[in-house]
Amino acid sequence: MKIDLKGKTALVTASTGGIGFAIAKGLAESGAAVVINGRSEGSVAKAREKLAALVPGATLHGAAADLASDAGVDALLKQLPAIDILINNAGIYGPSDFFETDDATWERYWQTNVMSGIRLSRALTPAMAKQSWGRVVFISSESARNIPADMVHYGVTKTAQLSLSRGLAKRLAGTGVTVNAVLPGPTLSDGFADMTKDEVARTGKSQEEVAAEFVMAHRPSSIIQRAATVEEVANMVVYVSSVQASATSGAALRVDGGVVDDIV
Template sequence: MQIDLTGKTAIVTGSTGGIGFAIAKGLADSGASVVLNGRKQAAVDDALERLRQQVPNADARGVSADLGSAEGCDAMLTAEPDTDILVNNVGIFGPQDFFDTPDDEWQRFFDVNVMSGVRLSRAYAGGMVERGWGRILFLSSESALNIPDDMIHYGMTKTAYLSLSRGLAKRLAGTGVTVNAVLPGPTLSEGVQEMLAEQQRQSGKSMEDTARDFVMAQRPSSIIQRAASVEEVANMVVYAASPQASATSGAALRVDGGVVDSIA
């Protein structure tokens, strides 16, 4: 299968590192004109440099904007008023006990992890409908289904993305615009590596083995019995963004390594 996105513009939010950067790279490898995004200009500039090193002919540019606010989303829209592919990847996570999580932290998670996708999808979908083609993708998580007891506020936002993606897919039925959610499981991103750094130091094992131990301890239902790579998650997103995925809409596409113990 040859995925060719030449002539398509793709915005990937939260793409200066981790899964988001891997998605941007995969889309650029497929010929898309890619817009990277991060909160800080220095991080955006660094990501652009890395992307151009890895994909020498990449057509890429960046927008520095904090998408956890309406003002940040407006800044993105001013810089990039139109797109063919929107990947709502930006998100925050972190463990915190339910009884220690104050209102403002719930609101912060909701603004970044949910409202960024609401605002940008609402703004960009109209142009996609007018052209009769478009792809909107929401990065959810296996935590949307297996709600972590130490990150209930995070799991809530990822479940919200499942409702949002399914409902918007139905709203755009018959337009040529598909909407899907992608559900990664434990993934060896920079954020996860930072979380496991102390455990790795104490064990003396490689990061891959440390991540494997973490998966088997915290997600024992994993079928692949390891953390996924960011590239493995990105591959699903690139496919869902492609013309070849034209009959896939309103779906929850799992890249969770089999963590969710369900055949549906």
């Protein structure tokens, strides 16, 4: 299968590193023009330069904006060309006991993880529908279905993304615009590396070894028994963004290594 996205323009939110950067790279390698987004001009410029070196000849745009507020989303929208593919990847996570998680934290997670995707989808999908083609992908998490006891606030936002993607897919039925959610499991992202760097330094083990031990300790139902790479997650996103994925919409597509223990 050859995925060809020439002539399409994709926005990948929070794409200066980690899963977002891997998605941007995969889309660029498939021929799409890509808008890289991050919270600062510096991080966006650095990521754009890095991606240009990895994918020579790629058409890349940069758009700095913090998507945790309506003002930030508006600032991003003013910088965009016409968008055919929207990857709602912006999100934050971190452990916090339910009884110690205050309203301000809940609101911050809701605005960043849920409302950013709502606002961008509301603004960008009408033009996609008008041209009878478009792709919207929400980067959710296996935590949407396997709610972590130490991150209830995070899990709730990821579950909300599943409802949002399914409902929006139904709202756009028959338009040629597909809407899906992709659910990564434990992944060797920049955030995961930061979380485990002390353990890597203390033990002398590789990042992959520490990640595999984490998976088996905290996600023992994993079938692959390791963390996924960011590229493995990006592969699913690139496919569901493609012309070939035209019959896939309203789906929750797991790239969780089999952590969620069911058959659907």
